[in-house]
Amino acid sequence: MKLVTFVSDYKMTVDTLDRLKPEKLGIILCQNGVFHATTKENGNSSSLLNYTADYYVLKEDLESRGLTAENVVDDKVKVITFGDIVDLMFNEYDKTAWL
Amino acid sequence: MKLVTFVSDYKMTVDTLDRLKPEKLGIILCQNGVFHATTKENGNSSSLLNYTADYYVLKEDLESRGLTAENVVDDKVKVITFGDIVDLMFNEYDKTAWL
Amino acid sequence: MATTKLGFIVQRPGLKSENQKLALTHAIASQSVEIYLDDDDEVLCDVAFIGDGVLNCIKDQKTLENYDLNSTESHVKMGLLCDLNIFVCKEDLEKFGLSESDIVMDANEIGGDMDVRVVPYDEITKMMEEMNHLLFF
Amino acid sequence: MATTKLGFIVQRPGLKSENQKLALTHAIASQSVEIYLDDDDEVLCDVAFIGDGVLNCIKDQKTLENYDLNSTESHVKMGLLCDLNIFVCKEDLEKFGLSESDIVMDANEIGGDMDVRVVPYDEITKMMEEMNHLLFF
Amino acid sequence: MGKLTIGCFASLVGSTNLDFAVKLSAAALEKGHKVDLWVSGNGTMISIEDQRPFKDYSSLQKPLEELMAKGLNVTACEACAEARGYHENNTLEGVKRFSMDWYLGSAFDADRMLHIGGE
Amino acid sequence: MGKLTIGCFASLVGSTNLDFAVKLSAAALEKGHKVDLWVSGNGTMISIEDQRPFKDYSSLQKPLEELMAKGLNVTACEACAEARGYHENNTLEGVKRFSMDWYLGSAFDADRMLHIGGE
Numbered sequence: 001m002k003l004v005t006f007v008s009d010y011k012m013t014v015d016t017l018d019r020l021k022p023e024k025l026g027i028i029l030c031q032n033g034v035f036h037a038t039t040k041e042n043g044n045s046s047s048l049l050n051y052t053a054d055y056y057v058l059k060e061d062l063e064s065r066g067l068t069a070e071n072v073v074d075d076k077v078k079v080i081t082f083g084d085i086v087d088l089m090f091n092e093y094d095k096t097a098w099l
Numbered sequence: 100m101k102l103v104t105f106v107s108d109y110k111m112t113v114d115t116l117d118r119l120k121p122e123k124l125g126i127i128l129c130q131n132g133v134f135h136a137t138t139k140e141n142g143n144s145s146s147l148l149n150y151t152a153d154y155y156v157l158k159e160d161l162e163s164r165g166l167t168a169e170n171v172v173d174d175k176v177k178v179i180t181f182g183d184i185v186d187l188m189f190n191e192y193d194k195t196a197w198l
Numbered sequence: 199m200a201t202t203k204l205g206f207i208v209q210r211p212g213l214k215s216e217n218q219k220l221a222l223t224h225a226i227a228s229q230s231v232e233i234y235l236d237d238d239d240e241v242l243c244d245v246a247f248i249g250d251g252v253l254n255c256i257k258d259q260k261t262l263e264n265y266d267l268n269s270t271e272s273h274v275k276m277g278l279l280c281d282l283n284i285f286v287c288k289e290d291l292e293k294f295g296l297s298e299s300d301i302v303m304d305a306n307e308i309g310g311d312m313d314v315r316v317v318p319y320d321e322i323t324k325m326m327e328e329m330n331h332l333l334f335f
Numbered sequence: 336m337a338t339t340k341l342g343f344i345v346q347r348p349g350l351k352s353e354n355q356k357l358a359l360t361h362a363i364a365s366q367s368v369e370i371y372l373d374d375d376d377e378v379l380c381d382v383a384f385i386g387d388g389v390l391n392c393i394k395d396q397k398t399l400e401n402y403d404l405n406s407t408e409s410h411v412k413m414g415l416l417c418d419l420n421i422f423v424c425k426e427d428l429e430k431f432g433l434s435e436s437d438i439v440m441d442a443n444e445i446g447g448d449m450d451v452r453v454v455p456y457d458e459i460t461k462m463m464e465e466m467n468h469l470l471f472f
Numbered sequence: 473m474g475k476l477t478i479g480c481f482a483s484l485v486g487s488t489n490l491d492f493a494v495k496l497s498a499a500a501l502e503k504g505h506k507v508d509l510w511v512s513g514n515g516t517m518i519s520i521e522d523q524r525p526f527k528d529y530s531s532l533q534k535p536l537e538e539l540m541a542k543g544l545n546v547t548a549c550e551a552c553a554e555a556r557g558y559h560e561n562n563t564l565e566g567v568k569r570f571s572m573d574w575y576l577g578s579a580f581d582a583d584r585m586l587h588i589g590g591e
Numbered sequence: 592m593g594k595l596t597i598g599c600f601a602s603l604v605g606s607t608n609l610d611f612a613v614k615l616s617a618a619a620l621e622k623g624h625k626v627d628l629w630v631s632g633n634g635t636m637i638s639i640e641d642q643r644p645f646k647d648y649s650s651l652q653k654p655l656e657e658l659m660a661k662g663l664n665v666t667a668c669e670a671c672a673e674a675r676g677y678h679e680n681n682t683l684e685g686v687k688r689f690s691m692d693w694y695l696g697s698a699f700d701a702d703r704m705l706h707i708g709g710e
Contacts, residue, residue, distance in 0.1 A: 008351065009351065010348055010387055010390075011387065031350065031351050032348045032349075032350065032351045035348065035387075035390060039390070039431055039432075040431065040432050041430055041431060042430055043432065060401040060402070061401075063396075063397035063400065063401050064350060064396060064397055064398040064401045064402055064404075064406070065348075065350070065390070065393060065396060065398075066393035066394050066395045066396040066397075066406075066408065067393065
């Protein structure tokens, strides 16, 4: 399956992402999940960026927290809008998971 | 200060307990926090039981999850009722923290 | 005749939020969905407990006695009575030192024929692959 | 004359829940609490951001533009305008690689005299000791 | 164009989960998709009329009304609503109330589904 | 005997946070303490009348009415309630509505306070 997952928390309470094995994995960082894209702790990027996946971060949720594309610490994370999410869901993936 | 803290989650999203340094610390495990008292992962007790503190677990919340005093893995955790919580708050501690 | 399959994945312990119980009540609602469908069309719901979610399955839950609330256990039994496939991840149960004797396994006393199926995570992955849509709780 | 001191400790990032913002609106309500008190009695509220809670203080929050919601930043400024003590944990800011230039530090543009105080965690501990009651968010 | 079914079980007015669901609905409608929005649990909060808009709380009544005018299909779980004291007579105009099977029925012919649970 | 002020900001009808607050109130009243219960945010859900009791959802209207008869003082945050469409005319009898300063006023002479936030 082609699965796009939504990560909306900074501190995760589930380890489901470690165990999902789709043929194609997308990770959309939204709400407080955007901090995974922007925030290092003691100099280290979030371990959430270590999966083999296509990464996206929601522009509106970055901005609402005082952050912008410039704060994104890893080039592989693409800044997207709600409209882009719709296109990703319909064109690139067949299932979704809000974790 | 004499601080009694309430832990109501199994997976914690804050590390505040590591940093509180009251002269007397109580930890009341309630709601899903009761699993810290009863549940080992890969044979290991919850690290939440490692603080220097007086430990309590709420009877009603154990029972609601199919657990009893017999499932409590460490003798230092005392099974208590809501009435006991009131007495602890008024007689043994002066401040509270719901984490 | 068309069938849509929905996979309900419960990954958190319950009661603190009502979501875990709503997973079961929504899955059970597949029994009455035909009013919205054409003849012979159907929606099938599988339920899987993984991670900390398996803690929802511990038996003898006294939720009614303590909180005047139906237990998650009673909903699992209702799901079995409605012939839902209910999976519990074997590795996660083992991680917690739990066995089949600790969890709700059947709904015999209310006339259910199905049993809870304790399966390796790989089988849950397979279930997820087969579903049309996934709902994580 | 009696004074009761309340310590508001914000330990989680905001917006997902409204609790972090409610911490500030409740602390600010100390400005009007006298209607419930005798003359000269008062309630003083200190606010501290610790752990992931310091992320609430990043400046230039465009919450109004994106969600039609007042930002937490605007509430911090309102707190300063009301002369609340607002502390941000220095070690936690440093852990996130943030400095005073990244966070809201004053409310000059709305006429506030107070500044946010970036302090070592020990000072926040001292504040907690001095309070009559603590409220964790 | 496809059909998207969104279920929002999340709880907090003032959280951005319901906002997220509403904004995603708007974006999908804009692109010509059909959108069903199911609200269950505390998500049913957006189903009642006469919510007073303050900038300190997510205020979704107005955007919801605008999106319903553009074809958004909003249904609230009837039991979840009743348990909270939300009744037929104070339901926002245009919002439907059905039992949980409605959500499954909507999923039946949905091309994509996003279930926002997660608490 | 002392005074206990409980604030419950937590969200979910169906969660046990509100249940916890109500049960702790009951236990404290039983022991002769005075208890103020402040509900803010989604906690204001318990302030509206005519909640239908189902065993699948926390149903706190009846226990709350019984405890108010025994002296429990329940106040809901007015702004939080209004934002959700809960108005004076459908407030449960006996529940008061004030602005947030009421909570601080209650804390002023409380011997103990338990603030249930945590989300």
